[in-house]
Amino acid sequence: MVDLIKLGENAKKASFSLGKLSTNEKNEALLAVADALVAHSDEIITANKADMKNGKANNMSQGILDRLMLDEKRIADMADGLRQVAGLEDPIGEVLSMSKRPNGMIIGKRRVPIGVIGIIYEARPNVTSDAFALCFKTSNATILKGGSDAINSNRAIVKVIREVLKELDITEDAVSFIDSTDREDTKEFMKLNKYVDLLIPRGSASLIKATVENSTIPVIETGTGNCHIYVDEYADIDKAVKIIINAKTQRIGVCNACESLVIHKKIMNKAFPVILNALLDKDVEVRGDKQAVKAAYYAGVKIKEATEEDFYTEYLDYIISVKIVESIDEAIMHINEHNTKHSEAIISENYTNVQKFLDEIDAACVYANASTRFTDGNEFGFGAEIGISTQKIHARGPMGLKELTSQKYIIYGDGQIR
Amino acid sequence: MVDLIKLGENAKKASFSLGKLSTNEKNEALLAVADALVAHSDEIITANKADMKNGKANNMSQGILDRLMLDEKRIADMADGLRQVAGLEDPIGEVLSMSKRPNGMIIGKRRVPIGVIGIIYEARPNVTSDAFALCFKTSNATILKGGSDAINSNRAIVKVIREVLKELDITEDAVSFIDSTDREDTKEFMKLNKYVDLLIPRGSASLIKATVENSTIPVIETGTGNCHIYVDEYADIDKAVKIIINAKTQRIGVCNACESLVIHKKIMNKAFPVILNALLDKDVEVRGDKQAVKAAYYAGVKIKEATEEDFYTEYLDYIISVKIVESIDEAIMHINEHNTKHSEAIISENYTNVQKFLDEIDAACVYANASTRFTDGNEFGFGAEIGISTQKIHARGPMGLKELTSQKYIIYGDGQIR
Numbered sequence: 001m002v003d004l005i006k007l008g009e010n011a012k013k014a015s016f017s018l019g020k021l022s023t024n025e026k027n028e029a030l031l032a033v034a035d036a037l038v039a040h041s042d043e044i045i046t047a048n049k050a051d052m053k054n055g056k057a058n059n060m061s062q063g064i065l066d067r068l069m070l071d072e073k074r075i076a077d078m079a080d081g082l083r084q085v086a087g088l089e090d091p092i093g094e095v096l097s098m099s100k101r102p103n104g105m106i107i108g109k110r111r112v113p114i115g116v117i118g119i120i121y122e123a124r125p126n127v128t129s130d131a132f133a134l135c136f137k138t139s140n141a142t143i144l145k146g147g148s149d150a151i152n153s154n155r156a157i158v159k160v161i162r163e164v165l166k167e168l169d170i171t172e173d174a175v176s177f178i179d180s181t182d183r184e185d186t187k188e189f190m191k192l193n194k195y196v197d198l199l200i201p202r203g204s205a206s207l208i209k210a211t212v213e214n215s216t217i218p219v220i221e222t223g224t225g226n227c228h229i230y231v232d233e234y235a236d237i238d239k240a241v242k243i244i245i246n247a248k249t250q251r252i253g254v255c256n257a258c259e260s261l262v263i264h265k266k267i268m269n270k271a272f273p274v275i276l277n278a279l280l281d282k283d284v285e286v287r288g289d290k291q292a293v294k295a296a297y298y299a300g301v302k303i304k305e306a307t308e309e310d311f312y313t314e315y316l317d318y319i320i321s322v323k324i325v326e327s328i329d330e331a332i333m334h335i336n337e338h339n340t341k342h343s344e345a346i347i348s349e350n351y352t353n354v355q356k357f358l359d360e361i362d363a364a365c366v367y368a369n370a371s372t373r374f375t376d377g378n379e380f381g382f383g384a385e386i387g388i389s390t391q392k393i394h395a396r397g398p399m400g401l402k403e404l405t406s407q408k409y410i411i412y413g414d415g416q417i418r
Numbered sequence: 419m420v421d422l423i424k425l426g427e428n429a430k431k432a433s434f435s436l437g438k439l440s441t442n443e444k445n446e447a448l449l450a451v452a453d454a455l456v457a458h459s460d461e462i463i464t465a466n467k468a469d470m471k472n473g474k475a476n477n478m479s480q481g482i483l484d485r486l487m488l489d490e491k492r493i494a495d496m497a498d499g500l501r502q503v504a505g506l507e508d509p510i511g512e513v514l515s516m517s518k519r520p521n522g523m524i525i526g527k528r529r530v531p532i533g534v535i536g537i538i539y540e541a542r543p544n545v546t547s548d549a550f551a552l553c554f555k556t557s558n559a560t561i562l563k564g565g566s567d568a569i570n571s572n573r574a575i576v577k578v579i580r581e582v583l584k585e586l587d588i589t590e591d592a593v594s595f596i597d598s599t600d601r602e603d604t605k606e607f608m609k610l611n612k613y614v615d616l617l618i619p620r621g622s623a624s625l626i627k628a629t630v631e632n633s634t635i636p637v638i639e640t641g642t643g644n645c646h647i648y649v650d651e652y653a654d655i656d657k658a659v660k661i662i663i664n665a666k667t668q669r670i671g672v673c674n675a676c677e678s679l680v681i682h683k684k685i686m687n688k689a690f691p692v693i694l695n696a697l698l699d700k701d702v703e704v705r706g707d708k709q710a711v712k713a714a715y716y717a718g719v720k721i722k723e724a725t726e727e728d729f730y731t732e733y734l735d736y737i738i739s740v741k742i743v744e745s746i747d748e749a750i751m752h753i754n755e756h757n758t759k760h761s762e763a764i765i766s767e768n769y770t771n772v773q774k775f776l777d778e779i780d781a782a783c784v785y786a787n788a789s790t791r792f793t794d795g796n797e798f799g800f801g802a803e804i805g806i807s808t809q810k811i812h813a814r815g816p817m818g819l820k821e822l823t824s825q826k827y828i829i830y831g832d833g834q835i836r
Contacts, residue, residue, distance in 0.1 A: 016754065016778070016780070019777075019778065020777075020778070099799070101797070101798075101799060105788055105792065107798060107799075114810050114811070115780070115810060193630065197809070197810050197811070198810070198811055212611060212634050213634055216630050216631055218636060218637070218809065218811040218812075219636070220811075236833075239833040242833060242835055243833065243835055246835035246836060247835075250835070250836055336434065358828045359437075359438075360434070360437065360438070362434070362533070362826075363826065364826060364827060365826065365827040365829060366826060366827070366828055366829065367829040367831055368829065368830050368831055369830075369831040369832055369833055369834075370523055370829055370830075370831025370832075370833070370834040370835075371831075371834060371835045371836055373835070373836040374523065374829065374834065374836060375827075379519070379836070380519075380525060380827070381517070381519060381525075391615070391636065392532050392533060392615050392616070392824035393532070393615070393616055393636040393638075393811065393812045393824070394636075394811045394812040396824055396825055396826060396827075397825075397826070397827050406810035406811070406814055407814055407815075408780075408781065408782060408783070408784060408814060408815070409782060409783040409784070409793075409798070409814075409815050410776045410784055411783060411784065411785045411786065411788055411792065412786050412787075412788075413785055413786055413787040413788025413789075414787055414788075415654075415657040415660060415661065415787055415788070416787075416788040416789060416792065417660055417661055417664035417665075417668070417788075417789045417791070418664060418668055418789055418791040418792060418797070
């Protein structure tokens with residue numbers, strides 16, 4: 001058992017001293033950590049080899065093994081990530097508003113660190129340095145709980161970061177690491193609301209669900225994406241095909257990939273055969289409702305019928321579901337019922353329908369005539385992201401540095417009383 | 419048992435239709451509800467009499483009975499509260515930022531409703547109409563769980579509101595009410611994260627603690643205030659006395675009242691006797707640390723020694739604790755350790771110390787030379803408030819209409835793909 005109370009206390013203490021660092025001091029530390037990761041590549045790779053060996057022995061899938069693997073190139077990428085964060089503007093200290101009240105008091109709203117941020121994630125060791133960088137840049141202390149399968153890699157990476165901080169006379173507890181594979185420790189971690197101000201789970205839907213159900217710390221849910229593209233009766237079919245193929249196939253395992261099509265009945269006979277063939281060309285399995293199955297049949301293609309379960313599924317695979325609707329209202333209702341509030345798109349040349357869709361769809365990002373794949377901190381111009389929030393509290397959509405901050409009111413008085 | 423799933427589903431459905439109401443429609447409804455509450459005063463007062471009778475039979479304290487009691491004047495005040503909210507600016511639809519990306523996509527960030535907001539509160543029936551008004555103005559559906567002791571009053575108030583909404587052809591489920599005194603229903607309510615987007619507990623520290631521990635819905639903690647005033651070595655003693663007396667005694671039962679003094683040792687002999695006598699004049703019991711007890715003794719007054727427990731206590735009573743410190747750093751450390759992150763003040767004429775205190779204190783509102791009593795939505799110019807957040811996620815400090823909103827990204831494309 002890890003002494004989580006002690007770890008929490010130390011992180012909280014560290015968070016107060018991080019608040020006093022200047023932007024220059026933080027940037028210098030991030031650059032020094034970047035250099036140190038590269039300099040210690042050998043040790044990190046050795047640790048990673050132990051994880052890879054265990055992973056293979058445990059019959060880990062090829063995809064997960066690939067995410068786990070570190071080599072010199074990937075460590076150099078991690079270092080570049082740190083340098084990139086060093087180059088971003090520091091949001092801490094920004095005054096969001098300031099005004100004088102009738103009694104002469106001046107009230108300002110200032111952007112401040114959140115305090116201590118916990119990150120729970122799976123076997124992706126690059127998240128270790130990414131999460132540290134974003135939290136450190138915003139003067140937050142971080143407690144990391146990475147996947148058990150990456151424990152050796154994470155231990156090695158955190159060791160390098162802490163050594164650099166110590167050399168620079170910055171509190172090492174700016175980053176700490178729960179060195180445990182015991183699930184009870186993870187559960188206890190989720191109850192540390194006395195010390196941890198925010199918990200961000202990054203990973204599978206089941207990890208996120210377990211965190212929401214067990215945590216007493218405020219949680220930001222991230223990254224589950226059952227994203228739809230609605231092909232309106234007034235769609236430009238060429239644009240629709242191009243956007244659907246991009247959103248479905250450019251990268252299949254990501255949360256902003258398209259998982260379901262919704263097609264207006266009036267354009268079905270013209271649009272669906274073209275879309276269907278383009279999808280089949282890319283080896284995408286298409287599962288349709290009764291009408292879609294029929295339309296495919298008339299176009300000479302036999303497709304599987306989608307179950308209600310299909311419409312709730314984030315495949316993360318070469319599969320897509322298709323729903324035919326009678327109206328834009330039915331499309332909006334279907335999407336709001338089945339989506340995960342991540343990213344949704346309408347393809348339409350009709351002004352009123354586009355505005356209606358943008359207004360009424362309940363999601364972090366709603367697109368007109370563009371691919372859902374753009375939901376990403378870099379694409380949005382944030383420079384980096386810690387995840388994509390699919391909930392409505394605190395942050396929604398890609399979370400950059402600003403989303404890792406809180407605020408406080410600063411009041412300058414001159415003896416005012418009530 | 420109340421069918422909470424059904425109630426949640428209906429509220430979620432209502433939230434979508436509320437999003438389509440115009441500001442004018444919302445304001446007209448608020449004004450109509452205000453008039454209807456006054457018109458139905460008799461029924462509401464009759465229901466309230468049943469609650470008052472039960473309360474007296476259950477030996478409810480005079481203070482709680484007073485908060486529970488409704489008469490014509492108080493119902494008129496509730497109606498005025500609704501009219502005031504109708505007069506506030508509607509934050510929904512505001513575009514917070516909009517910019518064109520290098521690929522030509524236009525990304526806008528728009529303020530939208532949160533969806534469904536749950537409010538758990540104690541025996542204050544005026545919260546029923548206040549909470550409805552703020553949530554409705556921001557196009558959120560509300561599920562109310564008021565204190566069991568006010569159930570007849572709340573049922574009568576919600577009935578009036580729903581009747582008005584129905585007459586105006588607005589979904590009645592804009593507001594719903596958990597008509598139950600069964601604690602199991604409250605616990606189940608806290609697990610409705612599928613339907614409820616935000617839960618705000620208003621009331622005692624134990625109610626808030628229970629909500630944080632049991633809820634799977636994101637919670638905003640409100641209103642616990644162990645507020646400090648630090649009298650710096652460079653304090654203007656007259657200002658200090660005036661502010662301390664105001665913050666401690668102007669209204670004792672409120673979260674922004676001062677509960678603890680921290681005094682610099684160098685000013686102790688000059689300042690403490692004056693402050694002490696002013697407090698005693700107002701019948702405030704003073705509990706000091708060893709040095710404060712000694713200083714009081716030399717000033718001819720015997721005071722009780724404060725325990726460590728005292729320094730963590732929000733008295734909400736005519737009691738105050740006193741801690742003597744050697745430095746501003748010790749003052750800041752003491753406050754950050756013992757406070758509830760609500761409101762803290764420094765009294766000082768020294769520029770550097772004031773800036774240091776404002777920078778380093780971890781609280782929603784940090785004051786220089788003004789009373790902590792100003793932490794309030796009206797005093798801050800928000801027009802109304804649903805509570806004072808003491809956590810760092812989503813909202814911090816007084817929560818007005820803007821704090822009851824979320825945002826979404828609206829992306830205008832022209833066929834962009836990645």
